[in-house]
Amino acid sequence: xxxxxxxxxxxxxxxxxxxxxxxxxxxxxxxxxxxxxxxxxxxxxxxxxxxxxxxxxxxxxxxxxxxxxxxxxxxxxxxxxxxxxxxxxxxxxxxxxxxxxxxxxxxxxxxxxxxxxxxxxxxxxxxxxxxxxxxxxxxxxxxxxxxxxxxxxxxxxxxxxxxxxxxxxxxxxxxxxxxxxxxxxxxxxxxxxxxxxxxxxxxxxxxxxxxxxxxxxxxxxxxxxxxxxxxxxxxxxxxxxxxxxxxxxxxxxxxxxxxxxxxxxxxxxxxxxxxxxxxxxxxxxxxxxxxxxxxxxxxxxxxxxxxxxxxxxxxxxxxxxxxxxxxxxxxxxxxxxxxxxxxxxxxxxxxxxxxxxxxxxxxxxxxxxxxxxxxxxxxxxxxxxxxxxxxxxxxxxxxxxxxxxxxxxxxxxxxxxxxxxxxxxxxxxxxxxxxxxxxxxxxxxxxxxxxxxxxxx
Numbered sequence: 216x217x218x219x220x221x222x223x224x225x226x227x228x229x230x231x232x233x234x235x236x237x238x239x240x241x242x243x244x245x246x247x248x249x250x251x252x253x254x255x256x257x258x259x260x261x262x263x264x265x266x267x268x269x270x271x272x273x274x275x276x277x278x279x280x281x282x283x284x285x286x287x288x289x290x291x292x293x294x295x296x297x298x299x300x301x302x303x304x305x306x307x308x309x310x311x312x313x314x315x316x317x318x319x320x321x322x323x324x325x326x327x328x329x330x331x332x333x334x335x336x337x338x339x340x341x342x343x344x345x346x347x348x349x350x351x352x353x354x355x356x357x358x359x360x361x362x363x364x365x366x367x368x369x370x371x372x373x374x375x376x377x378x379x380x381x382x383x384x385x386x387x388x389x390x391x392x393x394x395x396x397x398x399x400x401x402x403x404x405x406x407x408x409x410x411x412x413x414x415x416x417x418x419x420x421x422x423x424x425x426x427x428x429x430x431x432x433x434x435x436x437x438x439x440x441x442x443x444x445x446x447x448x449x450x451x452x453x454x455x456x457x458x459x460x461x462x463x464x465x466x467x468x469x470x471x472x473x474x475x476x477x478x479x480x481x482x483x484x485x486x487x488x489x490x491x492x493x494x495x496x497x498x499x500x501x502x503x504x505x506x507x508x509x510x511x512x513x514x515x516x517x518x519x520x521x522x523x524x525x526x527x528x529x530x531x532x533x534x535x536x537x538x539x540x541x542x543x544x545x546x547x548x549x550x551x552x553x554x555x556x557x558x559x560x561x562x563x564x565x566x567x568x569x570x571x572x573x574x575x576x577x578x579x580x581x582x583x584x585x586x587x588x589x590x591x592x593x594x595x596x597x598x599x600x601x602x603x604x605x606x607x608x609x610x611x612x613x614x615x616x617x618x619x620x621x622x623x624x625x626x627x628x629x630x631x632x633x634x635x636x637x638x639x640x641x642x643x644x645x646x647x648x649x650x651x652x653x654x655x656x657x658x659x660x661x662x663x664x665x666x667x668x669x670x671x672x
Contacts, residue, residue, distance in 0.1 A: 222396040223338055224348050227331045228355035229389040230294060233382050234324050235359025236366070237301075238266070239520070241317075242494055243367030243513050244375040246502040251375065252310045256499065260625040263495060264618045265314045268421055269321025270328070271614025275465050276413040278329035286334050287397050291390060293326035298386035305379030316379075328610070334397060358524045368513030412457045412465035419450030420615050427622040466608060476605065478658060479593035482543055483609050484616030485655025486585045489550060489648040490578060491617045492624040496641045499628070504640070505564070515571055522579030523586075530587040539592040540662045546585025547656035553577030554649035561638045561645075620651060 241262060249259045281289040297320055304316035332352075339348045370377040426443045433440050458464040471477055494516065501512040533542055553574045560570035593609035627643040 219396060220338065222392065223398075224335070224351060226389050226393045226396055227335055228352055229385065229392075230327050230331055231352060232355045232359035232362075233297070233385055233389070234328065235355075236363040237320065237382055238263075239359075239363030240367035240370065240378040240381075241266075242498050243364060243509050244371045244378045245495070245498050247371050247375040247509065248313070252308070252313070254310045256629050257625055258310055258314075259499075260495065260621055261314045262317050263491070264424060264621055265317035266321035266324070267491075267614050267618040267621070268424060269318040269323075270325045271321075271420075271611045271618065273322055273325035273413070273417060274329060274611045274614065275416075275608065276409075277326035278333065280326065281330040281333060286330050286337070286400050287393075289326055290330040290334060290397065291393055293323045293330070294386060294390045294393065297323035297327065298383050298390065301379055301382045301386065305376045305383070337400070338398065362520075364513040364517050364520050365510075368508075368510035371509035409457065409461050409463055409465035412454055412461060415450045415454035415457060416465065419447050419454060420618075422447035422450065424618050424622045427619065427626065430626065470605065470608070473596075475592055475595065475662070476608075478662065479589050480609050480612040481658055482547070482585070482589050482655055483593070483613040484620070485651050485658070486546065486550065486582065486589065487613035488617040488620035489554065489651045489655075490582055492621045492644065493554065493578070493648050495621060496624065496628060496644050500638070500641050504638075515567060516575060518572060519575040519579030519582070522576065523583045526580065526583035527587055530584060533584075534588060534591055539588045539595065540659065542584050542588040543592065543659045544656065544663055546581045546588065547652060547659050549577050549581030549584065551649065551652040551656050553581060554645060554652055558642075558645055558649060565638075620648070623647060 245259050245262065248254065248262065249256075254262075277289070277293075300316045300319040300323060304313055304320070307313050307316065335348055335352060366381070367378055370381060422443055426440055426447060430437070430440045455468070458466055458468050497516060498512060501507045501515060502509065507515070530542070553576075556577065557570060557574040560566075560573075565571060590609060594605045624644040624647055627647060628641055630643075
């Protein structure tokens, strides 16, 4: 590859690295943010879910907008918005405004992520060059997540605002380099985007999560809870009707008739939803209940991130040898064992080597096996002109599914006990993520048990 191509790849990898860095750094800082701004556990989860919903809810629209308006233009504009939202988030003193900045950052990432991937696949020719670029690209995402744990612990020890401010100069540097290096492209000559579908989908998902989060305080039979649930269902039903009739649908519903694609999307919900929710609980448990410092907590969770970063590059070879279905089973089994082991060994003072380290190793290995395998299964056999749809769909499933699971977990934690010195408060939430992983395992076993011996997915 030429130096210019390496430069383009570096810009795309830097943006993916920032996405992973941002998620893990903010996760470490949650207890400190809650203490300074006076936020409850329910409010804190919106700092995570605000980003996840902005990202997952607009991901499909982001990819289509890049096709219509031009990849370079959309990528650079969204990256500028990401940098500005990071700066504002580090300066505000109000919890609501902080959540708004997180949603805006998620919205910006919903445009940078699919656009970065499409820039990569159109800049690097199909074959060894593209495969090499994709391998480097995926490693940077995992490395950003694991680096964010340590950096988040260090920065939170100084002040949680630095976890928001540090990405600003990195994003600005990537923006300047992108302006100089990313080649110009022409917008699509035809086609269009599904605005009605995007509005009904995003509105329905946002209202669904709001209903789940607010129901424990208001009551499940409260008129506001019931009303918001009805409106959410109506919006999602309207989305389905729009997709059946619009000329250029956001999601071609026929793709959901493919069993392997449906299983991949549900597996991504189980994998990402359980993992993100468990990390949310661990940051609160280790810091608020056991009174660990942010850095000590980050080091405790780091083994999972390291396994993802260093294990992901080798998963491609395993997929070639064993197929995606068996690796997804191995992933879901490892995740289920990890959560189950923590339930058995955690208590008032869990021993790191006995309870926490084995859990992190099982979860890190499971995530490394599962993420790449699920992505491969979700796009396997899909026509070239729908590869973006398939990859965007599975990423959206993971993000929005994680938001819904986290909302339920937060409600369980908020009503699960006093949390004054033991694991009681978090036990119901870990029970739920364990059940989600076990359901994911059962689902992934179906094609393996039904397939003739020796045949790969």
